Amino acid sequence: MSDIVNNGYRSDNEIHIQMNGGDSMDIVSNHDDSLVTTAKIDVLFVNVTKVINVPAKMLDPNSKEKFIQRTLLDRVSGQIHSGEIVALMGPSGSGKTTLLNTLAGRALTGVSGDVYYNGIRYKKSMKRKLAYVLQQDLFFESLTVREQLTYTALLRLPNHLTRAQKKDQVEKVIEQLRIQKCANTPIMLISGGEKKRCNIGTELLTNPSLIFLDEPTSGLDSTSAVALVETLRQLAQQGKTIITSIHQPSSQVFQSFDQLILLADGKTIYMGRPKNSLSYFATLGYHAPAQYNPADYVMDLVNQDMAVREELKQAYVDVKLSKYVRSPSMDGKQYLLEEPTDNDVERSTKNKDGAAALGLTKESKWPINMFAQFLVLYSRANKLTGKNEFTLLNIAQALSLAIVCGLCWLQMPFKESTIPDRASFVFFLMTFWPLQTLMKSLMSFPFERMIINKERASGSFRLSAYFLAKSASEGPLKLVLPTAFLLIAFWMANIHRSFAVFLAFLVFQLLAILVAESIGLFIGATVADIRQGMVLATVSLLSLLLVGGFFVKNLPHWLGVWAKWLSFFKYANDGCLRLGFSGGRRYECVDGTYITGCRNQTTFTGRDALTYLKVDLTIAENFLVLAGMFIFFRILAYISLRFIKDKSGRT
Ligand SMILES: Nc1ncnc2c1ncn2[C@@H]1O[C@H](COP(=O)(O)OP(=O)(O)OP(=O)(O)O)[C@@H](O)[C@H]1O
Numbered sequence: 034m035s036d037i038v039n040n041g042y043r044s045d046n047e048i049h050i051q052m053n054g055g056d057s058m059d060i061v062s063n064h065d066d067s068l069v070t071t072a073k074i075d076v077l078f079v080n081v082t083k084v085i086n087v088p089a090k091m092l093d094p095n096s097k098e099k100f101i102q103r104t105l106l107d108r109v110s111g112q113i114h115s116g117e118i119v120a121l122m123g124p125s126g127s128g129k130t131t132l133l134n135t136l137a138g139r140a141l142t143g144v145s146g147d148v149y150y151n152g153i154r155y156k157k158s159m160k161r162k163l164a165y166v167l168q169q170d171l172f173f174e175s176l177t178v179r180e181q182l183t184y185t186a187l188l189r190l191p192n193h194l195t196r197a198q199k200k201d202q203v204e205k206v207i208e209q210l211r212i213q214k215c216a217n218t219p220i221m222l223i224s225g226g227e228k229k230r231c232n233i234g235t236e237l238l239t240n241p242s243l244i245f246l247d248e249p250t251s252g253l254d255s256t257s258a259v260a261l262v263e264t265l266r267q268l269a270q271q272g273k274t275i276i277t278s279i280h281q282p283s284s285q286v287f288q289s290f291d292q293l294i295l296l297a298d299g300k301t302i303y304m305g306r307p308k309n310s311l312s313y314f315a316t317l318g319y320h321a322p323a324q325y326n327p328a329d330y331v332m333d334l335v336n337q338d339m340a341v342r343e344e345l346k347q348a349y350v351d352v353k354l355s356k357y358v359r360s361p362s363m364d365g366k367q368y369l370l371e372e373p374t375d376n377d378v379e380r381s382t383k384n385k386d387g388a389a390a391l392g393l394t395k396e397s398k399w400p401i402n403m404f405a406q407f408l409v410l411y412s413r414a415n416k417l418t419g420k421n422e423f424t425l426l427n428i429a430q431a432l433s434l435a436i437v438c439g440l441c442w443l444q445m446p447f448k449e450s451t452i453p454d455r456a457s458f459v460f461f462l463m464t465f466w467p468l469q470t471l472m473k474s475l476m477s478f479p480f481e482r483m484i485i486n487k488e489r490a491s492g493s494f495r496l497s498a499y500f501l502a503k504s505a506s507e508g509p510l511k512l513v514l515p516t517a518f519l520l521i522a523f524w525m526a527n528i529h530r531s532f533a534v535f536l537a538f539l540v541f542q543l544l545a546i547l548v549a550e551s552i553g554l555f556i557g558a559t560v561a562d563i564r565q566g567m568v569l570a571t572v573s574l575l576s577l578l579l580v581g582g583f584f585v586k587n588l589p590h591w592l593g594v595w596a597k598w599l600s601f602f603k604y605a606n607d608g609c610l611r612l613g614f615s616g617g618r619r620y621e622c623v624d625g626t627y628i629t630g631c632r633n634q635t636t637f638t639g640r641d642a643l644t645y646l647k648v649d650l651t652i653a654e655n656f657l658v659l660a661g662m663f664i665f666f667r668i669l670a671y672i673s674l675r676f677i678k679d680k681s682g683r684t
Pocket residue numbers: 085087105123124125126127128129130131132278682683684
């Protein structure tokens with residue numbers, strides 16, 4: 034038992050007892066067994082093939098066809114036992130990631146063949162036993178390592194664990210991956226190796242049994258790579274099954290794998306112990322020079338000319354079927370691991386213990402309920418927005434611009450001559466913040482979306498919980514700086530003497546910002562390419578400004594009669610103009626340039642100014658339309674996020 038207490042994982046015996054013994058089972062169930070036991074998973078895959086339809090023009094610009102079929106994996110078979118680390122190697126584009134995805138039950142379109150975990154075909158309920166460490170370390174980088182792990186633990190560990198237990202698990206993972214030193218450092222400041230550990234740590238929190246890693250050592254120096262593989266080895270020793278693609282391992286790393294699957298053009302060309310690979314290729318007549326890193330030699334071999342590659346592909350099939358034996362001593366088959374036979378499949382599918390070890394229960398689809406998801410995501414979004422919004426730079430920008438603005442429109446007298454300046458103040462206010470917010474949300478959202486997709490791929494939370502939390506938390510925080518801005522500029526410019534009007538002004542400014550943010554989110558969620566998004570945003574924003582009648586006072590009738598109603602700038606602007614000229618104040622006439630009545634009277638009312646400025650709707654109407662637009666674009670953004678697939682197009 035001390036073992037469990039010390040490192041959080043049970044020994045093999047205890048797992049066995051847990052599966053078969055009555056009393057021990059009770060003992061285990063009193064504990065939080067999902068975190069302390071590692072269900073052992075053997076993976077068996079038979080004739081895994083993946084064919085996709087590629088737009089013909091992608092392969093041959095002159096093709097008359099619409100699509101051409103491309104085989105990314107061709108009858109790949111193998112067996113991986115729990116506690117093993119298996120390396121997938123092969124030239125770039127050989128299908129490593131595709132195989133990894135297929136074995137992990139991801140991107141299954143066009144896949145045929147069978148994959149079994151302990152004799153059971155992949156089911157969604159197995160998701161929580163698996164972890165997938167993506168090649169890219171995708172995080173909200175302003176969070177610290179500990180924050181990142183804590184939020185993930187709160188989201189992904191099941192409801193029945195207390196907050197303290199979840200935090201405990203975070204500390205265990207930090208210790209296990211030896212990232213204590215950088216635990217409180219923002220992720221953007223930690224090294225590549227630490228980032229990779231943090232990435233792996235995020236996936237280890239749920240104590241998965243089967244871990245897939247896509248090129249975990251890429252970008253790491255050899256010492257960090259060795260250290261990382263050492264960590265993987267320790268995980269494997271706990272009974273976890275580890276499958277990793279890898280590009281150019283050092284000799285030491287290469288030798289440390291239990292199994293090597295070498296692919297070329299989606300076909301297996303070697304499957305066996307890494308240490309036997311050179312002997313195998315020697316039986317085919319390819320001898321590695323002495324002192325050569327075997328991994329480099331193997332990769333050089335498959336990267337050689339096409340003829341050699343074709344020969345190696347064919348040789349694997351022939352050797353496997355014993356059709357290729359140069360001499361008894363040169364029989365390559367002895368170096369290959371057996372591919373699973375029908376008997377193996379049958380044995381594994383009939384093994385009830387294997388299925389029981391998977392511990393699949395009828396758990397709910399989500400680890401925690403929607404409200405709990407909302408609360409965690411709300412807290413995370415709050416923290417992120419706080420960190421991203423309240424930077425010294427942003428605060429300095431808001432305050433200095435407010436002062437410049439206040440100085441430019443300084444203490445405008447309530448006179449006829451200030452009507453255009455009052456209108457331009459409102460215009461500036463109602464365009465600057467919304468434009469800035471829209472561009473920011475447009476730029477940041479596609480990246481955020483990648484992180485959310487990654488988190489959701491592991492079944493962490495509902496999209497609706499994320500979206501509600503994001504909307505609820507970001508709204509108020511994003512409004513703090515514009516409020517500070519208005520607080521300074523409004524009074525310096527002498528827009529109105531009433532505090533109530535100031536507050537109403539603020540509401541319009543904030544609503545305009547929220548509408549703009551929603552449009553930014555909508556474009557960001559709809560358009561895959563950020564450059565297209567920028568073009569779309571620029572065109573739509575400038576069009577909305579133009580048709581809003583801010584620059585062209587006499588729009589062609591056929592255009593002006595309807596298009597101006599689309600412009601959210603117009604509603605924000607008109608609402609604020611009405612507020613600015615509200616109240617019973619009388620303004621001083623100057624020369625009647627703007628107010629015709631001023632040619633024969635000395636004062637005029639706010640209503641006269643509004644007539645001159647052609648303000649259409651009432652304050653309440655402008656408010657309602659803006660609020661409606663906010664809701665409309667938020668819903669559109671959600672729908673886009675939900676239904677428009679990320680077109681990164683990976684297999
Ligand atoms: N959606 C897709 N459309 C067209 N081709 C695709 C698509 N997805 C993957 N491929 C192709 O499938 C092949 C295998 O891709 P995969 O990512 O599995 O290779 P890999 O061995 O992991 O490569 P790398 O080492 O460069 O990451 C590549 O040639 C890739 O271009």
